[in-house]
Amino acid sequence: MTDTDEQxxxxxxxxxxxxxxxxxxxxxxxxxxxxEKRGEPQVRGRLNEVVEASGFTREYVARIRDGKGPKEAR
Incomplete structure (x- = not known):
């Protein structure tokens, strides 16, 4: 049985x-x-790891990291 349009x-x-x-x-x-956001030493390559995992650009990840990204990230 196929789903109805409403379903x-x-x-x-x-x-x-x-x-x-x-x-x-x-x-x-x-x-x-x-x-570094927790006051700990920075981890080299972390930005690249997050870019790869998310599919977002480096700039976009950095903006989200810094609280300047989309409204949902603030």
Whole structure:
């Protein structure tokens, strides 16, 4: 049996909500993985690791790390 249009719309709604939660969590995690934000010694290559893991540009990750990224990251 195929899903009705209403069921498909509800699935879209749920998936969109999950995407928003997942993005918010990524924005929350990014600053947390930079030891210098915790007053610890900087880890060489950490920015590159986060860029690779996230698919974001270096500039975008740095902005999120510094609290200047999207509203969700502030």
């Amino acid at each position: 498909k719309i509800e699935e879209i709604r749920k998936l969109t909500e999950r995407i928003a939660r997942d993005k918010a969590r990524v924005y929350e995690l990014i600053p947390l993985v930079f030891p």
